[in-house]
Amino acid sequence: MNKIKTKNTQRTKSEAKAEAILKGAMKEFLANGYAATSMDKVxxxxxxxxxxxYSYFGxxxxxxxxxxxxxxxxxxxxxxxLPESESAEKEPKLVLQQLATKIxxxxxxDRTFQNFIRIIIGESxxxxxxxxxxxxxxxxxxxxMLTQYFKSHPELDLPDAEAIVRVFMGTLVYYMMLQELMHGKDIIPLESDRLVNTLTDLITANKGK
Amino acid sequence: MNKIKTKNTQRTKSEAKAEAILKGAMKEFLANGYAATSMDKVxxxxxxxxxxxYSYFGxxxxxxxxxxxxxxxxxxxxxxxLPESESAEKEPKLVLQQLATKIxxxxxxDRTFQNFIRIIIGESxxxxxxxxxxxxxxxxxxxxMLTQYFKSHPELDLPDAEAIVRVFMGTLVYYMMLQELMHGKDIIPLESDRLVNTLTDLITANKGK
DNA sequence: GTCTATACATCGATAGAC
DNA sequence: GTCTATCGATGTATAGAC
Incomplete structure (x- = not known):
C-alpha cells in the first residue's frame, strides 16, 4: 500500500510536469503555428x-x-x-435557433478555439x-448528434437528414470563418440573427405540400 | 522611340524575373507554409x-x-x-444545381487552390x-453576385437574399473543407449530389403558402 | 543587376554534470 | 530526472566582386 502510494505520487508528479509542458506548448503553438514555434520557447x-x-515528448x-x-x-x-433535454417538447424551429445561437x-x-481551428486547417x-x-x-x-435530432422529428419532413446537417453546420462554420477568422466583419457585415433566422426557416418551412 | 523600346524591354525583363521569383515562391509557400519556407529554397x-x-522583394x-x-x-x-448568360430563362433550381456542382x-x-486556402486560414x-x-x-x-441573382428572382420568395447566400456558400465550403482539406472523405462520407439536391431543394421549396 | 561568400542569430537535438 | 552547455545545421539578410 505504501508502495502503491509512492507510485501514485510519482506518477502524479510526472503527469503534472507533462501537463505543464503541454500547457506551454499550447500557448506557443496556437499563437505562432507549428514551424515558427521553437522548443526553447515552449x-x-x-x-x-x-x-x-525532450525527455517527456521525444x-x-x-x-x-x-x-x-x-x-x-x-x-x-x-x-x-447538445440540445437540452426539455427540447423534445419544444418547437423544432426554436430548438434549432437556440442551438445555432449557442454554437x-x-x-x-473564443480566440483560443479560433487559433486551434487555424492551426488544424493550416497544417492539415x-x-x-x-x-x-x-x-x-x-x-x-x-x-x-444533429442527424439523430432531425431523424427523430419526422414532422419536419426532411428527406435527407445527413445532408441537412451539413447545410446547418456549414452555414454556421462559414459565417464564423468569414467574419472572425478571416477578419471580414467590417467588409461583409451580417447580423447573426438574420443568418440564424433564415437558416432555421429554411429547415422548418415544411414545404407546405 | 528607341529609348522607349529599350525601356520596355528592360521592364519586361525585370517583370519576367519578378514573375519567376513569384512562381518559385508560390510553389514553396503553398507546399510548406510561411515559416517553414526558406528564402534559399525560393x-x-x-x-x-x-x-x-531580396533585391526584388525586400x-x-x-x-x-x-x-x-x-x-x-x-x-x-x-x-x-458566374451563372451562364442563358440561365435567366432556366429553372432556378437547375441553375443553382449546376452552379453548386461546378463550384x-x-x-x-484543385490541390493548389486547397493549399492556398490552407495558408490563408492558417496565417490569418x-x-x-x-x-x-x-x-x-x-x-x-x-x-x-449570388445575392444579385437571388434578388432578381422574386418568385423564389426569399425574404433575405444576403443570408441565403451565406447558407448556399457555407454549405459548399464546409463540405469541401471537411471532405478534402481535413481528409474526412472516408470518415464521414457523403455524396455531393445529395448535398447539392438538399441545398437547392431547401432554397427553391417556395414554402407553398 | 546578379552573383558568391559570409555574418550573425536561432533552430532541433543531445552530452554530461549533478 | 532535470539541469546547463554546446553541437552542427540552417535560417534571414547583406557585403562586396564582377
Whole structure:
C-alpha cells in the first residue's frame, strides 16, 4: 500500500510536469503555428528546461501531435452543445435557433478555439492525422448528434437528414470563418440573427405540400 | 522611340524575373507554409540567387505579401463561376444545381487552390491583411453576385437574399473543407449530389403558402 | 543587376554534470 | 530526472566582386 502510494505520487508528479509542458506548448503553438514555434520557447513558457521537454515528448513533431490530439479529445469537446433535454417538447424551429445561437456565441468569442481551428486547417496538409482527429472527435459527433435530432422529428419532413446537417453546420462554420477568422466583419457585415433566422426557416418551412 | 523600346524591354525583363521569383515562391509557400519556407529554397526553385530575391522583394514578409495578394487578385479569381448568360430563362433550381456542382468540382480537385486556402486560414492570425484580401477579392464578389441573382428572382420568395447566400456558400465550403482539406472523405462520407439536391431543394421549396 | 561568400542569430537535438 | 552547455545545421539578410 505504501508502495502503491509512492507510485501514485510519482506518477502524479510526472503527469503534472507533462501537463505543464503541454500547457506551454499550447500557448506557443496556437499563437505562432507549428514551424515558427521553437522548443526553447515552449520550455521557457512551461517553466522547465528544453532537455526535460525532450525527455517527456521525444521530439518536436511528437509534442505537437500529443498536444493537438489532446486538445481535440478533451479541451474542445465542450465546443459541442447538445440540445437540452426539455427540447423534445419544444418547437423544432426554436430548438434549432437556440442551438445555432449557442454554437455561434461560443465560437465567435473564443480566440483560443479560433487559433486551434487555424492551426488544424493550416497544417492539415502536412499533418493529415491531426485533421482527421478533428473530424473524428469534434465534427463527426456533432454531425451524428444533429442527424439523430432531425431523424427523430419526422414532422419536419426532411428527406435527407445527413445532408441537412451539413447545410446547418456549414452555414454556421462559414459565417464564423468569414467574419472572425478571416477578419471580414467590417467588409461583409451580417447580423447573426438574420443568418440564424433564415437558416432555421429554411429547415422548418415544411414545404407546405 | 528607341529609348522607349529599350525601356520596355528592360521592364519586361525585370517583370519576367519578378514573375519567376513569384512562381518559385508560390510553389514553396503553398507546399510548406510561411515559416517553414526558406528564402534559399525560393531562390533555388525560382532559378535565381538569394540576393536577387531580396533585391526584388525586400524581405521574406514582403515577398509573402506580394505573392498572396497576387494570387487573390489574379490566379484564383477564376475560381468564381458566374451563372451562364442563358440561365435567366432556366429553372432556378437547375441553375443553382449546376452552379453548386461546378463550384464543388472546381474546388475539390484543385490541390493548389486547397493549399492556398490552407495558408490563408492558417496565417490569418498573423497576416490579417491577407485574409482580408481573400475576403475582398474572392468571397465578397462571389457573395455579391449570388445575392444579385437571388434578388432578381422574386418568385423564389426569399425574404433575405444576403443570408441565403451565406447558407448556399457555407454549405459548399464546409463540405469541401471537411471532405478534402481535413481528409474526412472516408470518415464521414457523403455524396455531393445529395448535398447539392438538399441545398437547392431547401432554397427553391417556395414554402407553398 | 546578379552573383558568391559570409555574418550573425536561432533552430532541433543531445552530452554530461549533478 | 532535470539541469546547463554546446553541437552542427540552417535560417534571414547583406557585403562586396564582377
Amino acid at each position: 520550455a521557457k513558457t512551461a517553466g522547465v528546461s528544453k532537455a526535460t521537454v 521530439d518536436k513533431e511528437s509534442l505537437f501531435n500529443a498536444l493537438i490530439q489532446n486538445l481535440a479529445k478533451d479541451k474542445f469537446q465542450t465546443a459541442m452543445i 455561434l456565441e461560443n465560437g465567435m468569442k 496538409g502536412r499533418f493529415p492525422e491531426l485533421a482527421q482527429a478533428y473530424v473524428n472527435n469534434l465534427a463527426k459527433p456533432a454531425i451524428k | 531562390a533555388k526553385t525560382a532559378g535565381v540567387s538569394k540576393a536577387t530575391v 524581405d521574406k514578409e514582403s515577398l509573402f505579401n506580394a505573392l498572396i495578394q497576387n494570387l487573390a487578385k489574379d490566379k484564383f479569381q477564376t475560381a468564381m463561376i 464543388l468540382e472546381n474546388g475539390m480537385k 492570425g498573423r497576416f490579417p491583411e491577407l485574409a482580408q484580401a481573400y475576403v475582398n477579392n474572392l468571397a465578397k464578389p462571389a457573395i455579391k
